[in-house]
Amino acid sequence: MTFSTMLSTMASGMWKTFLIFSLTLIGSLPLGMVVALLRRSRLAVVSGFIKGYISIMRGTPLMLQLLVWYFGPFYLFGWNIANWRFPAIILGFVLNYAAYFAEIYRGGIESIPVGQYEAAEVLGYTKTQTFMKIILPQVIKIIMPSVTNEVITLVKDTSLAFTLAYAEVFSLAKQISASQSSFMPFLIAGVFYFVANYLVEIAMARIEKSMDYYK
Amino acid sequence: MILEMKNIEKRFDGLEVLKDISFGVDHGEVVSIIGPSGSGKSTLLRCATFLETIDGGEIIYMGEKAAHTDANGSAVYASPHEMKKFRKYCGLVFQQFNLFPHYSILKNITDAPIHVQGVSKAEAEENAMALLRKMGIEDKANAYPYQLSGGQQQRVAIARAMAMKPEILFFDEPTSALDPELTGEVLKVIRQLAEEKMTMVVVTHEMPFAKAVSNRVLFMDGGVIVEQGDPRDVFDNPQEERTKQFLRVFER
Numbered sequence: 001m002t003f004s005t006m007l008s009t010m011a012s013g014m015w016k017t018f019l020i021f022s023l024t025l026i027g028s029l030p031l032g033m034v035v036a037l038l039r040r041s042r043l044a045v046v047s048g049f050i051k052g053y054i055s056i057m058r059g060t061p062l063m064l065q066l067l068v069w070y071f072g073p074f075y076l077f078g079w080n081i082a083n084w085r086f087p088a089i090i091l092g093f094v095l096n097y098a099a100y101f102a103e104i105y106r107g108g109i110e111s112i113p114v115g116q117y118e119a120a121e122v123l124g125y126t127k128t129q130t131f132m133k134i135i136l137p138q139v140i141k142i143i144m145p146s147v148t149n150e151v152i153t154l155v156k157d158t159s160l161a162f163t164l165a166y167a168e169v170f171s172l173a174k175q176i177s178a179s180q181s182s183f184m185p186f187l188i189a190g191v192f193y194f195v196a197n198y199l200v201e202i203a204m205a206r207i208e209k210s211m212d213y214y215k
Numbered sequence: 216m217i218l219e220m221k222n223i224e225k226r227f228d229g230l231e232v233l234k235d236i237s238f239g240v241d242h243g244e245v246v247s248i249i250g251p252s253g254s255g256k257s258t259l260l261r262c263a264t265f266l267e268t269i270d271g272g273e274i275i276y277m278g279e280k281a282a283h284t285d286a287n288g289s290a291v292y293a294s295p296h297e298m299k300k301f302r303k304y305c306g307l308v309f310q311q312f313n314l315f316p317h318y319s320i321l322k323n324i325t326d327a328p329i330h331v332q333g334v335s336k337a338e339a340e341e342n343a344m345a346l347l348r349k350m351g352i353e354d355k356a357n358a359y360p361y362q363l364s365g366g367q368q369q370r371v372a373i374a375r376a377m378a379m380k381p382e383i384l385f386f387d388e389p390t391s392a393l394d395p396e397l398t399g400e401v402l403k404v405i406r407q408l409a410e411e412k413m414t415m416v417v418v419t420h421e422m423p424f425a426k427a428v429s430n431r432v433l434f435m436d437g438g439v440i441v442e443q444g445d446p447r448d449v450f451d452n453p454q455e456e457r458t459k460q461f462l463r464v465f466e467r
Binding site: 113115116118119121122123124125129133134137138141213214215 | 302307309313314327331359360361376
């Protein structure tokens, strides 16, 4: 197998990796905010449930969670899981990353001085206006470095889909390497992850810079 | 009367912070509240501006009850819809300014009139520029709060409160976070508002200012109004021993 065939074979895996990455962000970034707000609920049942959820998501390996989401329906309910592989991967990643993002958001929300809420209240802003116009923009600026960290970790974590034999970059690299007795696929995968994260860094730095106009 | 507060009670975790406080503010009047820290001055202001809820008593704005004590002895506030109206009557300037750091100076002043009161953008901006001119910082309209000195920030905060066209403006130690040289410029603005007959209640430690600008002074200690009256009487001829003791500290 020539280098170029190897590369083109792996290209489909790169696309699949990108799919996991982007769908996870699209799902978990907003879901994390919902989780963070529920975590702050005054209803003990709600905040307690959310605390438990976050604790489990952070306290067990993502690899194990993926296995549970994929095989769970079959072992528990005897369902046919033939077409369940990809949804299970996305579900596992989204729920896991939402928990991490929720804690980042919570830290950001709690770091906004109470005076900001009070000033908004005295000026007559509604609770929703206060959050959307006053609090959230400041939170986003504060949490950007932590979010960048998490997004970079996600790029690398996509390789965990290998556990469910999903043909993303890492799974393909391992497969081709074994069949061709070549080390090259791993090098290609390594360069791919690195370049992907380099692009993430550039994009996130731009976003951070766009919020540099105030302190 | 713009504001009447009657028999106000406030407790924090069982600790009585305000004990049966009553006072009123007339149209165009400037009232200074002085007293040691922990005396309840700021809490009183926060109750008047609805940042804290009272445990008993009555808050009456423009002759209408915003809060009263029911038959069971607990405080009841007007409906959320009516409270919007009462909130509109009062403005508050904080010790720490509390400007919105991500908004330009102009947007800090115009955003609430536009999005809370429904004023047109053009009208809100015109009004904001007039206020900034009055505060002597019209050149800062497009700057951000972090680019301004503390004194300038506090003047923006005053303009922001004024832009809502309140009936009464409260100041919670407006110069306590400022260097002495910046204190003057903020006090000058408040004095200017007093000359224009803006109704104001100022919690302050600036005794010469309180004496010169206010029509009435309240001395608070331990959650009660110990003494009140004309500033000349309270400052130059205090009747209560506690007042004398407190004012002596400022004479050094």
